[in-house]
Amino acid sequence: MNVIMDLCVIPMGVGVSVSEYVIGCHQILKEAGLKTQLHAYGTNIEGDWDDVMAAVKKCHEKVHGMGAPRITTTIKMGTRVDRIQTMEEKISSVVDKKD
Secondary structure, eight states: OEEEEEEEEEEESSOSOOHHHHHHHHHHHHHTTOEEEEETTEEEEEEEHHHHHHHHHHHHHHHHHTTOSEEEEEEEEEEOSSSOOOHHHHHHHHHHHHO
């Protein structure tokens, strides 16, 4: 099953800047071959359910391995079974109708 996920992994107890942790997670998502779109407060991810979930677990392992003693993560995700829909299609369907 295909999933589109909005993922925000927040390392706690590491100070104010978290960009190095974002880079660490982004490398994992790239290595997993997942389609991603980084945005100001997280990352959109598109791919097979099991692949996406496995990558999220690896992100947690990576961030803990980088020294974060605690992580809080926000996930929003959607699935469709009638057809596969891409992130670009979801955005276009709104942008095309707004004017």
